[in-house]
Amino acid sequence: MADLMDKLVSLCKRRGFVYPSSEIYGGINACWDYGPLGTLLKNNVKAAWWRAMTQLRDDIEPLDAAILMHPKVWEASGHVEHFTDPLVDCRQCKARFRADELPGDPTDPQTPCPRCGNRGTLTPPRQFNLMFKTFMGPVEDEASVIYLRPETAQGIYVNFENVRTTARKKIPFGIAQIGKAFRNEITPGNFIFRTREFEQMEMQYFVKPGEDEKWFEYWKEQRFQWYLDIGIRREKLRFHEHGPDELAHYAKAAFDIQYEFPFGWKELEGIHNRTDYDLSRHQQYSGKKLEYFDDATREHYIPYIIETSAGCDRTMLTCLVDAYREDEVEGEKRVLLSLHPRLAPIKVAVFPLVKRDNMPEIARKIASDLRRHFTVFYDESGAIGRRYRRQDEAGTPYCVTVDSQTLEDETVTIRWRDTLEQERCKISDLARRIQQLLDSA
Amino acid sequence: MADLMDKLVSLCKRRGFVYPSSEIYGGINACWDYGPLGTLLKNNVKAAWWRAMTQLRDDIEPLDAAILMHPKVWEASGHVEHFTDPLVDCRQCKARFRADELPGDPTDPQTPCPRCGNRGTLTPPRQFNLMFKTFMGPVEDEASVIYLRPETAQGIYVNFENVRTTARKKIPFGIAQIGKAFRNEITPGNFIFRTREFEQMEMQYFVKPGEDEKWFEYWKEQRFQWYLDIGIRREKLRFHEHGPDELAHYAKAAFDIQYEFPFGWKELEGIHNRTDYDLSRHQQYSGKKLEYFDDATREHYIPYIIETSAGCDRTMLTCLVDAYREDEVEGEKRVLLSLHPRLAPIKVAVFPLVKRDNMPEIARKIASDLRRHFTVFYDESGAIGRRYRRQDEAGTPYCVTVDSQTLEDETVTIRWRDTLEQERCKISDLARRIQQLLDSA
Numbered sequence: 116m117a118d119l120m121d122k123l124v125s126l127c128k129r130r131g132f133v134y135p136s137s138e139i140y141g142g143i144n145a146c147w148d149y150g151p152l153g154t155l156l157k158n159n160v161k162a163a164w165w166r167a168m169t170q171l172r173d174d175i176e177p178l179d180a181a182i183l184m185h186p187k188v189w190e191a192s193g194h195v196e197h198f199t200d201p202l203v204d205c206r207q208c209k210a211r212f213r214a215d216e217l218p219g220d221p222t223d224p225q226t227p228c229p230r231c232g233n234r235g236t237l238t239p240p241r242q243f244n245l246m247f248k249t250f251m252g253p254v255e256d257e258a259s260v261i262y263l264r265p266e267t268a269q270g271i272y273v274n275f276e277n278v279r280t281t282a283r284k285k286i287p288f289g290i291a292q293i294g295k296a297f298r299n300e301i302t303p304g305n306f307i308f309r310t311r312e313f314e315q316m317e318m319q320y321f322v323k324p325g326e327d328e329k330w331f332e333y334w335k336e337q338r339f340q341w342y343l344d345i346g347i348r349r350e351k352l353r354f355h356e357h358g359p360d361e362l363a364h365y366a367k368a369a370f371d372i373q374y375e376f377p378f379g380w381k382e383l384e385g386i387h388n389r390t391d392y393d394l395s396r397h398q399q400y401s402g403k404k405l406e407y408f409d410d411a412t413r414e415h416y417i418p419y420i421i422e423t424s425a426g427c428d429r430t431m432l433t434c435l436v437d438a439y440r441e442d443e444v445e446g447e448k449r450v451l452l453s454l455h456p457r458l459a460p461i462k463v464a465v466f467p468l469v470k471r472d473n474m475p476e477i478a479r480k481i482a483s484d485l486r487r488h489f490t491v492f493y494d495e496s497g498a499i500g501r502r503y504r505r506q507d508e509a510g511t512p513y514c515v516t517v518d519s520q521t522l523e524d525e526t527v528t529i530r531w532r533d534t535l536e537q538e539r540c541k542i543s544d545l546a547r548r549i550q551q552l553l554d555s556a
Numbered sequence: 557m558a559d560l561m562d563k564l565v566s567l568c569k570r571r572g573f574v575y576p577s578s579e580i581y582g583g584i585n586a587c588w589d590y591g592p593l594g595t596l597l598k599n600n601v602k603a604a605w606w607r608a609m610t611q612l613r614d615d616i617e618p619l620d621a622a623i624l625m626h627p628k629v630w631e632a633s634g635h636v637e638h639f640t641d642p643l644v645d646c647r648q649c650k651a652r653f654r655a656d657e658l659p660g661d662p663t664d665p666q667t668p669c670p671r672c673g674n675r676g677t678l679t680p681p682r683q684f685n686l687m688f689k690t691f692m693g694p695v696e697d698e699a700s701v702i703y704l705r706p707e708t709a710q711g712i713y714v715n716f717e718n719v720r721t722t723a724r725k726k727i728p729f730g731i732a733q734i735g736k737a738f739r740n741e742i743t744p745g746n747f748i749f750r751t752r753e754f755e756q757m758e759m760q761y762f763v764k765p766g767e768d769e770k771w772f773e774y775w776k777e778q779r780f781q782w783y784l785d786i787g788i789r790r791e792k793l794r795f796h797e798h799g800p801d802e803l804a805h806y807a808k809a810a811f812d813i814q815y816e817f818p819f820g821w822k823e824l825e826g827i828h829n830r831t832d833y834d835l836s837r838h839q840q841y842s843g844k845k846l847e848y849f850d851d852a853t854r855e856h857y858i859p860y861i862i863e864t865s866a867g868c869d870r871t872m873l874t875c876l877v878d879a880y881r882e883d884e885v886e887g888e889k890r891v892l893l894s895l896h897p898r899l900a901p902i903k904v905a906v907f908p909l910v911k912r913d914n915m916p917e918i919a920r921k922i923a924s925d926l927r928r929h930f931t932v933f934y935d936e937s938g939a940i941g942r943r944y945r946r947q948d949e950a951g952t953p954y955c956v957t958v959d960s961q962t963l964e965d966e967t968v969t970i971r972w973r974d975t976l977e978q979e980r981c982k983i984s985d986l987a988r989r990i991q992q993l994l995d996s997a
Contacts, residue, residue, distance in 0.1 A: 128722075137629055139842040151723050177595040178595055253652055274589055281569075311624065311692065
């Protein structure tokens with residue numbers, strides 16, 4: 116199983132899904148750059164989320180709030196006070212650890228330093244805030260400290276009134292956002308699973324108190340279904356309910372959607388009943404009324420919030436892990452990414468069977484026509500079998516080949532990545548046929 | 557003319573294109589949040605750029621590099637040393653200014669402080685770096701300083717070899733990227749024109765030395781044409797050539813594409829011949845060979861780079877400014893955003909003429925069907941004229957209305973935003989017809 120991660124990291128590097136960031140300078144710990152295929156895949160994940168969460172519905176509005184926010188936001192949210200990890204230093208070797216990851220109580224002199232092995236060298240735990248801090252304006256003092264947002268959610272809460280009034284929404288309604296967030300994690304890892312810079316896909320749904328449990332159940336189901344819709348295997352997904360010791364103090368209920376990665380069952384997305392905590396805090400700290408007035412019942416109340424918080428990078432990792440397959444074709448080992456066609460970075464590859472008889476010219480014309488509709492890759496170099504394998508590894512669902520029959524009847528073959536089946540199709544009907552295949556996938 | 561900016565800022569706030577960031581906390585200087593319509597518009601601007609720059613071409617690969625990069629990158633790029641503004645303090649009122657924006661030489665005691673008016677109170681200029689700095693890891697010392705990238709371009713340069721080898725590209729080829737960048741500007745302003753946090757759309761095209769001038773001309777034309785393609789008026793666009801005093805020391809040529817904003821002709825995009833400066837510097841600082849070997853001619857060389865660097869937020873501002881119109885309809889003033897249909901946040905609005913005779917049910921069913929293809933807005937509240945006006949102001953190109961004739965022959969009207977013309981269309985043919993209108997727009 117762990118072997119799968121090594122293979123995947125290697126495939127991602129080799130094929131241009133994911134590179135270590137600033138690699139020519141030796142990399143920068145737990146930061147990653149998305150290469151050509153990775154950028155396309157990630158954009159498709161985001162597009163699938165936007166489509167499901169906003170375009171197909173009439174009750175959720177999109178938002179794109181800035182990364183840099185007023186520092187008071189993080190006082191109101193509780194991040195300045197509570198978004199901390201307890202850290203312990205080793206006085207001997209100068210290494211630093213999260214207190215909860217030590218083999219014992221750091222204040223017990225028998226607890227050894229996990230790095231140098233000395234005993235009695237650990238300091239008592241000290242709280243360390245996980246927000247990246249910077250300074251706005253030319254003066255670096257306390258008054259100019261701002262933070263890189265550690266979550267996108269607060270951008271939604273502070274815009275609740277703006278969105279409600281300008282988009283004329285009535286409760287229940289939601290606000291959805293995709294954007295970068297930053298956490299100065301002490302122990303990031305597992306490739307793109309936990310990184311210091313990451314992208315979130317969050318939706319906050321504002322409901323009437325008392326209807327929160329109904330909506331919580333609704334969103335649990337909807338979000339679980341979304342992972343099935345983008346092709347993730349059901350048996351690799353499960354819910355994990357937060358017990359009393361895991362639940363945030365303001366939360367009424369919380370479920371994680373987990374995926375079984377090679378490194379264990381891990382959180383993909385959290386669905387949280389956050390009660391009226393967030394809007395109450397922002398009302399208190401900003402002095403601005405964030406109550407809702409219900410026209411029909413003549414009631415005033417602070418809405419409850421049901422949050423669905425997903426990670427874009429870890430959804431992408433899930434898609435890659437879940438799609439990775441090895442099989443055998445014509446006696447040779449084949450690696451393929453069986454990505455959902457809607458997420459596949461390249462939809463169609465176009466090949467001339469051989470580099471003569473006008474086949475490259477015809478194939479290039481087909482590629483150029485298809486580009487108006489899909490992402491297309493044209494390839495004429497090497498044996499046809501090798502070109503198919505390269506596309507299998509890139510997750511390309513359909514390969515179109517121009518062969519000698521094309522010269523006679525203006526048809527080409529369409530070959531499926533997963534089944535290796537082929538059908539012949541008129542060139543003039545190709546765009547329509549591929550669109551049909553994508554729509555029914 | 558300046559009046560237009562006030563009207564636009566007000567429209568943007570009122571209709572949910574752009575809100576001041578963290579507004580309930582009094583805002584944060586020169587940061588903005590994009591509301592529902594703004595998010596859709598911005599996503600459409602980015603999609604149009606990706607489509608033109610990558611999907612429709614076979615020589616440009618997409619990339620999505622991290623915002624946090626290795627600090628050596630900014631030494632190699634020259635940003636640590638040179639990306640500075642000279643600042644002057646007033647000892648009396650403590651205000652701080654850019655030295656080049658003072659009414660005179662700050663070292664001349666006769667130069668007054670622009671804020672308090674005192675003379676002889678200004679300090680000599682001091683260089684101030686415009687990069688936002690933060691600390692990675694738990695220790696805040698010099699060794700852990702990293703920067704928020706002030707431009708996306710460097711993420712492309714350091715990945716030149718990664719992309720070239722994994723995507724098997726030959727020169728000439730390009731790498732395109734959209735992403736956030738941050739500059740601690742002393743004087744941001746003009747709404748979303750100059751902000752401290754902004755999004756760039758950059759493409760770096762790698763060419764053989766000697767062919768750089770040809771490609772420079774090519775990209776000047778291509779990029780100018782793109783603004784015409786997204787509907788910007790030609791008479792509001794022009795080139796501005798950088799004179800010797802404006803040209804960066806490593807640049808061989810630079811042209812800006814400028815737009816005539818209400819606050820003057822301003823840069824929208826820069827097209828730069830950056831020579832082999834960038835790859836040479838990264839080769840030198842990283843110790844990694846960034847030379848290219850040309851199979852055909854058996855030559856080794858460091859590629860020249862032609863850069864096209866556009867701002868996403870200012871392109872969005874350009875679209876809004878350019879699309880803003882006021883006219884008169886049926887004796888009443890009308891405000892409309894004549895956005896290119898491809899960029900319009902909402903493609904179709906669907907209305908029942910009145911709230912009876914089953915019209916709302918039919919209209920809701922139409923809206924729900926159209927959502928599979930387009931962003932759709934359903935509205936049944938208020939007089940039909942008022943609903944049309946609201947959509948005109950939001951830039952919605954097509955409004956579909958269910959009326960009494962619909963009940964007889966299953967047709968609806970499609971009304972055009974710009975011309976106010978109407979046509980009748982079968983409900984069963986509506987999605988196809990709207991797609992046709994969008995494709996031919």
